[in-house]
Amino acid sequence: MLKQIIETKRKELKELVQPDEINVSRKSLYKALATPKRSIGLISEVKKASPSKGIIREDFHPELIAKGYEEGGADALSVLTDQVYFQGHRDYLSAIKQLVDLPILRKDFIIHPIQIEESVRMGADAILLIAGVMPNKDLKRLYEEATATGLECLVEVHEKEELESLLELFTPAIIGVNNRNLKTFTTDLTQTELIGEQVPKESLFVSESGIHTYEDLQKVRNAGANAVLVGESLMRADTPQKGIQTLFGGEPVEATS
Numbered sequence: 001m002l003k004q005i006i007e008t009k010r011k012e013l014k015e016l017v018q019p020d021e022i023n024v025s026r027k028s029l030y031k032a033l034a035t036p037k038r039s040i041g042l043i044s045e046v047k048k049a050s051p052s053k054g055i056i057r058e059d060f061h062p063e064l065i066a067k068g069y070e071e072g073g074a075d076a077l078s079v080l081t082d083q084v085y086f087q088g089h090r091d092y093l094s095a096i097k098q099l100v101d102l103p104i105l106r107k108d109f110i111i112h113p114i115q116i117e118e119s120v121r122m123g124a125d126a127i128l129l130i131a132g133v134m135p136n137k138d139l140k141r142l143y144e145e146a147t148a149t150g151l152e153c154l155v156e157v158h159e160k161e162e163l164e165s166l167l168e169l170f171t172p173a174i175i176g177v178n179n180r181n182l183k184t185f186t187t188d189l190t191q192t193e194l195i196g197e198q199v200p201k202e203s204l205f206v207s208e209s210g211i212h213t214y215e216d217l218q219k220v221r222n223a224g225a226n227a228v229l230v231g232e233s234l235m236r237a238d239t240p241q242k243g244i245q246t247l248f249g250g251e252p253v254e255a256t257s
């Protein structure tokens with residue numbers, strides 16, 4: 001599946017037209033996750049559909065959802081911009097960036113430097129880079145280019161070996177462990193426990209996918225995760241605020257934040 005997605009992305013890129021640049025100030029994802037509002041950081045994802053689950057939310061209003069996440073006390077937002085497989089859109093990200101005061105992660109399949117310029121223009125604060133979809137040295141180059149333009153990167157890994165070989169080249173500031181097996185689409189939080197042991201102390205550690213309950217949250221926190229990236233379970237909640245509240249077992253945001 002991932003292979004197919006990347007192939008589609010390559011074709012799309014041949015016809016990419018850069019958007020007009022929106023004028024916004026950048027917010028640091030790293031800082032937001034290093035000083036979370038609760039006992040663990042939360043990146044809430046604006047996600048209408050996915051290849052594994054189909055449509056997750058029919059009445060999909062990205063700006064309302066984003067606003068709800070902000071009111072619910074999310075530390076950062078992730079916005080899907082891939083259209084073909086996730087029914088996202090780069091315009092959603094631009095609109096949300098102008099509406100909320102949180103760092104925004106662009107969730108897409110970034111494989112070429114022109115997407116870095118595109119991400120800057122659309123107003124993203126950070127981008128996702130997925131290990132395994134390109135040689136590590138190419139990923140490192142994209143990481144450096146993005147960083148030089150003021151974009152932060154969440155570097156996602158799926159296997160222990162993937163992280164080990166990446167760390168031989170460089171140490172990403174933010175490392176995400178995806179609990180979803182990209183071949184079978186099943187999620188398993190023990191991935192966070194297993195691979196988490198390998199995440200260097202100086203990097204922020206994000207546990208991604210398949211986090212649905214307060215127990216799940218505690219499990220990955222105990223495994224050393226600094227933050228979670230949650231889409232589906234929040235998108236299926238009555239309201240984004242209620243979703244966050246339930247996920248955190250009612251834990252309030254810190255009064256000082």
Ligand SMILES: O=P(O)(O)OC[C@@H](O)[C@@H](O)c1c[nH]c2ccccc12
Pocket residue numbers: 045047107108156178208209210211229230231232233
């Ligand atoms: O909806 P979930 O299971 O809470 O997962 C969110 C996020 O981790 C997932 O959307 C994701 C993780 N890595 C990705 C890469 C591309 C697209 C999507 C993703």
